[in-house]
Structures are given as C-alpha cells and as structure tokens.
Amino acid sequence: MKIAVISPNPHHLAGIGPLLEARGHAALLFEGGKTRMQQVAESEQPDMMLVDGICCDTNELAHVEYVTNHHPGIAVVLMCSAHTPEFLISSMRAGVREVLPSPAPQEALEAAVDRVAAKITRGSAARQGKMLAFLPCKGGSGATFLATNIGWQLAETRSVLLIDLNLQFGDAAAFVHDGTPPSTLADVARDISRLDASLLAASTVKITPNYSVLAAPEDLSQAMEIKPEHVDAILDLAVLHYDFVIVDIGRSMDTIAIRALDRAWRVFPVMQTALPDVRHARRLVEAFRALGYPAEKTEILVNRYEKGSDIGLEQVQRSLGGVRLRTVPNSFKEVSNSINHGDALGKTARGNPVARQLAELALALSPRQEESRSLLGRLFRRA
Numbered sequence: 001m002k003i004a005v006i007s008p009n010p011h012h013l014a015g016i017g018p019l020l021e022a023r024g025h026a027a028l029l030f031e032g033g034k035t036r037m038q039q040v041a042e043s044e045q046p047d048m049m050l051v052d053g054i055c056c057d058t059n060e061l062a063h064v065e066y067v068t069n070h071h072p073g074i075a076v077v078l079m080c081s082a083h084t085p086e087f088l089i090s091s092m093r094a095g096v097r098e099v100l101p102s103p104a105p106q107e108a109l110e111a112a113v114d115r116v117a118a119k120i121t122r123g124s125a126a127r128q129g130k131m132l133a134f135l136p137c138k139g140g141s142g143a144t145f146l147a148t149n150i151g152w153q154l155a156e157t158r159s160v161l162l163i164d165l166n167l168q169f170g171d172a173a174a175f176v177h178d179g180t181p182p183s184t185l186a187d188v189a190r191d192i193s194r195l196d197a198s199l200l201a202a203s204t205v206k207i208t209p210n211y212s213v214l215a216a217p218e219d220l221s222q223a224m225e226i227k228p229e230h231v232d233a234i235l236d237l238a239v240l241h242y243d244f245v246i247v248d249i250g251r252s253m254d255t256i257a258i259r260a261l262d263r264a265w266r267v268f269p270v271m272q273t274a275l276p277d278v279r280h281a282r283r284l285v286e287a288f289r290a291l292g293y294p295a296e297k298t299e300i301l302v303n304r305y306e307k308g309s310d311i312g313l314e315q316v317q318r319s320l321g322g323v324r325l326r327t328v329p330n331s332f333k334e335v336s337n338s339i340n341h342g343d344a345l346g347k348t349a350r351g352n353p354v355a356r357q358l359a360e361l362a363l364a365l366s367p368r369q370e371e372s373r374s375l376l377g378r379l380f381r382r383a
Contacts, residue, residue: 001117002196004028004040007052007079012103016050019106020113026196034063041067041074045198048116052079052102058087061094068095075116079104129159129239132365133264135249135257136271137281142303143270145339146328146358147248148175148213152344153355153362155211158243161204163214163234165260166250167223170216173205178342181205181215186222188214189230197241200234207344212242228255235263244366253287266365267293270301271316273309278319285320298323304330326361329353 003025007013013029020027028044030036034054041049049067054060064076078091079102091099098112134147144166151162164170164185173181183203188195204212214234217223238245247260261267269284271277281300288298302316305327317325331354338345346355
C-alpha cells in the first residue's frame, strides 16, 4: 500500500516511516497538520492516510470529511493523544476508519494497517475489472478504431483504461485525442519498480473523466525494452482500478499478446468481408481453440459490413464454424472524419449507424441495471 503520514511531530514521522517500509508499504512522510490533508490526498492519492495531532475539537474533522467525501478510496486513520467518546463518534461519522493513540504503539499501528490492507485487497478482488482484447484479422481491418470507440462508449457509465499493446506501430491514442501523450507504456515499464495506481493514472492520456489511454511507445527501440512481466504487472494493477481494461493488440501473436488474450474476458477479432480476412480469421479461431479458449470468449466483429457483398455472412459463418459474429456497418466518410480529427465517433456523430451499433455492443458488455420501481427503492434513492 501507499501510505501518507501527516504529523506535526518529526520524531513521530521518523519512527513510523521505517516501521511501515519494513512491512512492504510505501511511506510518504509530511510534516504538518490537518490542513495538509487535502493537498496530500490530491497530489499523492495514497491508499491510506495516517493523520497525527487531531484531538478533541470536532471542528477539525472538516478536513477529514473533505478527504473521505472527495477521495472515498483513501482509508483515513487518526492518531490522537486524547479524545472523548463524542469525538470518537463524530470522527467515525466523518469517515475515519480507526482512531489510535499518539504516539501509537507499534503493535496497534501494525494491526490497524494490516486491517486496512486486508479490506482493500478484498474489495479490489471483488470489483476486479473486465478485460477486453481487440485484434485485427488482417491489416487495415479497423480494430483500433473499434477498440478506442468501444472504450469511449463504455466510459459513459464505467471507468475505462485502454492499453495500446501494438508496441511497434500502435497509435490508439490518436484515434480519440489530438495531443501528445505525457508518457507511454515504455516509460511505465522502465519505472516498473515504482508502479502503483497513481503512476499508472499519471502516465495515461485523459480522454474523458472516465476514459484513459496508455499509449504505445513512440520509438521502435523502446518497444524492445518492454517485457512480458512488465505487461503482466500493469494489467494486474489496471483491473483493480478500472471497470474495463481494453487491450488493442497488433497482428503479432507473441508472448505479450498471448498473455493478454489468456486473461481477457472477451476477445474481439476484427475482419472485413474479403477473402484474405476470412482466411486470417479462420487461422485465429483455430489458434484460440488450440489455446483452449471457450467458444463464448470470442466474438468476431465484421467491420464495414454492407449487404450484398461478394462474401456474405453465411459464407463467413460456414468458414469459421460456430464462432459468434457481430456486424458493424460501413460509414466511411464520418468514421474517417472522426479519426482525422482525433475524436470518438460517438462524440462527433452520435446518431451515426456505426456509433449506434457500438453503443449497443457497449450496453451488451455492461448492462445498466434497471431502477427499482418500488416505493422502498424510491425512498432509498431520495435518501
């Protein structure tokens, strides 16, 4: 865990820091009082915050309440030299996890940290995000366009991170953003020993409040430095902090690609209705069967589909066996405009048939729960 410790007493900080680090936690030490809580929460985004020096004045809890309301993922533990029962109740109402003595005995502090760590681990496992993998059956099939635009659609209601795993020629960020990424996958890999949720978030391009993209390396030589274990660590962390993690994979079926495909919840090969696409799609389907993927894991997206094509859906289905197919209509002009401007199609042309089809796919992947019509449900919502 990343733990921020705030105390006006430098001797307390000097004692707590090594204790936390000895148990494998990253300790960030800040000399000062409760007024530093907001700044530390927003700049460091720790998992836990130990705040020393808040005593019996309930007015001081306004600083605590700001953090717990605006950063609910941060567990706040207070250390007080003395407190009243009323202060204890008020602190719990403000969102404090525990109140310890100050200075805190080593055993009590270790036990409190262990309890918070266990709760975070259980919560992360319960809300682990789903991974979606997109890959082209043939170059130019439109896999990156579909991956980036599905991400935008899902981000209307869910948190989404798209990771560009086309390491040598990836340009996914440019499909939904017209700026330069602050960092790339190669930068994160070089700093893998410091990887945490804050570093990952800071390395991404923020497309919308719920949608981020971790770009592929700009330099081909940097791509060679990225190892499978780097990608494993990034994916392990990403699924704990995002509802959906989308990986845009190039055409190379290398170790990194296969590891990502293995852990994906759903795999979407993208093809068009041309004979080379059908042949390559069949090879991919056979490879997935050899890897032991269940049939329901794969759904092929037939992009730029038009009725009356030389190769119809029935022919594609016969060639590929029982794999599921979903068509995405052809809308070349508006799709090209969205790509050229670096904007999601759902943003620039929400009524476009391609945008509508992708919205339907996003809804199928992440159904919205119907609101309860009961009186009890309405009462809870009002509360």
